[in-house]
Amino acid sequence: MPGRRLPLEGVRVLDISQVMAGPYACMLLGDLGADVIKIEPPGTGDQTRGSMGFKMKGADSLGFLNMNRNKRSVTLNLKSAAGKDVLLRLAKDADILVENYRPGAMRRLGLGYEVLKDVNPRLVYTSISGFGQTGPWADRPGFDLMAQAMSGVMSVTGYPDSPPVKCGVPVADIGCALFAVYATLSAYIGAKNTGEGQYVDAALFDSAMAFSVWDICDYWGTGKRPEPLGTSNKMTAPYQAMASSDGYFVMGANNQKLWVQLCTLMKRTELLEDPRFSTIALRLANRAALQDELERSFRTQPKDFWVELLLANGIPAGPIIGYPEAFASEHSQARQMRMEIDHPVEGKVPNIGFAVKLSGTPQQVRRHPPLLGEHTQEVLAEIGIGDAECARLQAEGAFAA
Numbered sequence: 001m002p003g004r005r006l007p008l009e010g011v012r013v014l015d016i017s018q019v020m021a022g023p024y025a026c027m028l029l030g031d032l033g034a035d036v037i038k039i040e041p042p043g044t045g046d047q048t049r050g051s052m053g054f055k056m057k058g059a060d061s062l063g064f065l066n067m068n069r070n071k072r073s074v075t076l077n078l079k080s081a082a083g084k085d086v087l088l089r090l091a092k093d094a095d096i097l098v099e100n101y102r103p104g105a106m107r108r109l110g111l112g113y114e115v116l117k118d119v120n121p122r123l124v125y126t127s128i129s130g131f132g133q134t135g136p137w138a139d140r141p142g143f144d145l146m147a148q149a150m151s152g153v154m155s156v157t158g159y160p161d162s163p164p165v166k167c168g169v170p171v172a173d174i175g176c177a178l179f180a181v182y183a184t185l186s187a188y189i190g191a192k193n194t195g196e197g198q199y200v201d202a203a204l205f206d207s208a209m210a211f212s213v214w215d216i217c218d219y220w221g222t223g224k225r226p227e228p229l230g231t232s233n234k235m236t237a238p239y240q241a242m243a244s245s246d247g248y249f250v251m252g253a254n255n256q257k258l259w260v261q262l263c264t265l266m267k268r269t270e271l272l273e274d275p276r277f278s279t280i281a282l283r284l285a286n287r288a289a290l291q292d293e294l295e296r297s298f299r300t301q302p303k304d305f306w307v308e309l310l311l312a313n314g315i316p317a318g319p320i321i322g323y324p325e326a327f328a329s330e331h332s333q334a335r336q337m338r339m340e341i342d343h344p345v346e347g348k349v350p351n352i353g354f355a356v357k358l359s360g361t362p363q364q365v366r367r368h369p370p371l372l373g374e375h376t377q378e379v380l381a382e383i384g385i386g387d388a389e390c391a392r393l394q395a396e397g398a399f400a401a
Contacts, residue, residue, distance in 0.1 A: 004360060004361055005033070005361070006032055006033025006361050006363070006364065007032050007033055007358075007361055008029060008032040008033040008034040009033040009034075010033075010035075011029070011033070011034040011035065011095045011096065011188070012034070012035045012037070012093060012094045012095050012096070013026055013029050013030070013034045013035065013036045013037065013094065013095065013096040013097070013098065014037055014039060014087075014090055014091060014094045014096070014097040014098070015036050015037065015038040015039065015071060015098055016039045016078075016087075016097065016098065016099040016100075016101070016106075017098055017099055017100040017128065018046045018047045018048065018100065019046070019047055019048055019100070020048070020067065020144070020170060020173040020174075020177070021100060021128050021173045021174070021176045021177045021180070021202075021204060022098050022099065022100035022128045022177070022180075023038075023046065023048070023067045023068055024067050024173070024174060024177040025098060025126075025128070025176075025177040025178075025180045025181050025184070026038070026071065026098050027067055027068060027069060027070060027071070028177065028178075028181050029096070029181065029184075029185075030069065030070030030071055030366075030367075031069070031070055031354060031363040031364075031365075032363060033361075033364075034070075034096075035072070036070060036071040036072070037071070037072050037073075037074055037090065037094075037375070037379055038068065038071045038072065038073045038074065038370060039074055039075075039076050039078075039087065039090075040073055040074070040075050040076075040372060040373070041075070041076075041077065041078075042075040042076070042077055042373070042399055042400050043400075045073070045075070045372040045373075046064060046068070048061060048063050048064045048067070049061060049064045049372065057345060057346055058345040058346060058371075059372070060345075060346075060369065060371075062349070062350075064369065065341070065343070065346070065349050065351070065369045066350075066351050066352055066369075067369075068369040068370065069341055069351060069365055069367065069368065069369050070364075070365060070366055070367050071367060071369070071370055072367065072370055072374070072375035072378070072379060073370035073371065073372055073373055073374045073375055073376070074090075074373065074375055074376045074379050074380075075372060075373035075376055075399050076398060076399065077397055077398060077399065077400060078109055078111065079109065080396065080397040080398055080400075081396070082392075082393045082396035082397055082398035083397065083398040083399070084109065084110055084111060085393075085398075086380070086385070086393060086398055087111060088111075088115075088116070088119050089383050089385075090379070090383060091116050091119050091120050091123060092119050092120050092383075093120075093383065094120065094123060095122070095123070095124065095188060095191075096123070096124045096125075096126065096184055096188060097116065097123060097124070097125045097126065098126045098128065098180070098184070099125075099126070099127055099128070100127070100128040100129060101127075102129065102139070102141065103127070103129050103132070103133045103138045103139060104139075106127070113125040113127075113199045117197065120197070121195065121196055121197060122191045122195050122196060122197045123191075123197040124184055124187040124188050124191055124197045124198060124200060125197065125198075125199050125200065126180055126183070126184045126187075126199075126200040126202060127199070127200065127201055127202065128176060128177075128180055128202045128203075128204075129142060129201075129202075129203055129204070130142010130143060130146060130147060130203065130204050130205060131147075131203055131204070131205045132201055132202075132203035132205065132206060133201045133203075134201070137150075137205070142203075142204055142205065143173075143204070144166075144170040144171070144172045144173040144204060145166060146204075147172035147173075147176075147203075147204035147205045147207070147208045148166050148167060148171065148172055148208055149164070149166075150205060151172070151205050151208035151209045151212070152208075152209065152212055152215070152216070152226075153167065153171065153172070153208045153209075153211065153212060154166055154167075155226065155227075155228070156212075156215050156226045156227065156228050156229070157228055158228045158230070159228055159229075159230040160227055160228055160229070160230075162228065165228070171208060171211060172204040172205070172207055172208040173204060175204075175207040175208060175210070175211055176202055176203065176204045176206075176207040178207075179202055179206075179207050179210065180200065180202040183200045183202065184200055187200055214234055214235060215234065218234050218235075231250065232287060233252075233254070234284075235254075235284075236252075236254040236255070236280050236283075236284070237254075237280065237283040237284050237287050237290055238251065238252070238253050238254075238259075238262075238283065238290055238291070238294060239251075239252040239253070239254045240252075240291070241320065242291070242294060242295055242298045242306075243295050243298060243299055244298050244299060244301060244302055244303040244305070244306055245299050245300060245301055245302050245303075246302040246303055247302075247303050247320075248303065248320050249303040249306055249307050249317060249318065249319055249320060250317065250318050250319075250320060251306070251307075251310055251315065251316065251317040251318075252315075252316045252317070253315055254316075255280075256279075256280070258314075258315055258316075259272075259277075259280075259283075260272060261313060261314065261315060262310075262315055265309065265310070265313050265315070266294075266297045267297075268293070268294075268297055271293060274293075276289055276290070277290055277293075303319060304319070307319055335353070336353045336354070337352065337353040338350060338351075338352065338353055339351050339352075339353045339365070341365050341368055341369070342368060343368045343369065344368065344371070345371070349368075349369070351365075373399070376399065377390065
């Protein structure tokens with residue numbers, strides 16, 4: 001509906017985060033209409049401006065430009081008294097603050113939740129860290145790799161007897177961003193109702209563990225340690241990548257009806273009589289033999305033949321493709337999963353499209369990923385800091401490294 005307000009319009013977010021989980025979470029809030037003010041260290045700014053992915057013409061990496069749209073940038077030296085004073089004044093009118101410093105760092109700066117709660121009782125203060133704010137691992141530096149390794153996720157990734165393999169995408173980082181957003185917005189709704197904000201403690205480690213429903217339930221139920229299965233599934237078979245005459249494709253006959261349909265379609269009805277494969281439990285127990293039998297047939301034709309045939313007969317299947325092919329696909333284009341953002345330095349910048357679609361209030365790119373400190377004076381003016389006071393703060397080190 002033209003002119004309809006975005007869901008988070010009027011919500012002010014202070015983004016005091018760097019690298020991935022925090023900035024990604026705040027970008028999602030910005031995409032939904034929030035006024036996200038990114039507080040960055042003077043001089044260098046967010047670490048990923050110069051160190052995450054392909055460098056563009058300017059100082060910023062393409063990774064930074066894909067996680068920081070719909071934000072305004074303010075540079076503040078939070079180690080200076082003047083910089084802290086500015087942040088406290090910003091927090092007075094903010095609804096949400098997101099930070100991902102090491103646990104305890106904001107408190108040592110005099111900017112922890114207890115301090116900011118006194119300034120603004122309705123503030124939702126979200127801390128994102130590797131291992132959370134409590135527990136014996138809380139002080140450890142935590143990145144996606146460590147969270148995957150120490151949560152159990154890496155132990156079930158890859159193939160049996162292979163060296164350790166991490167997930168190809170940063171599931172702990174992105175997962176934590178998503179969990180942080182839902183918890184933060186829930187707390188914000190609560191604060192709207194009660195006038196009281198709260199502290200949100202989000203951790204990459206916890207988020208990675210939360211993704212492990214099937215694996216940990218399998219362990220709790222059987223007492224057997226979950227192991228990596230490649231592309232296979234713990235709960236059903238066949239449901240995996242299969243070899244054809246010219247490469248691999250994925251397919252899933254993951255219930256008895258589809259299993260019968262698959263065997264009939266492949267003209268392998270003798271498999272229906274094979275006692276090794278008569279139930280899902282038996283097919284799981286004889287997974288390797290099952291794969292060998294099916295690939296005897298699959299290897300007689302190219303992968304596209306099998307994908308088309310299986311899909312035409314109601315059996316889930318698909319090709320294994322890379323990112324260039326995925327983003328160039330007609331479906332990706334129809335879903336608008338690649339878009340371009342106008343940038344004052346870079347011109348047209350490619351961005352991943354919105355992962356969910358809202359019918360009444362479609363998400364929008366309202367602001368390009370900001371230049372470092374681009375909106376400092378604009379934002380300060382909004383909280384009543386004029387030119388003279390700004391000059392005083394500058395002299396006191398509020399904006400200098």
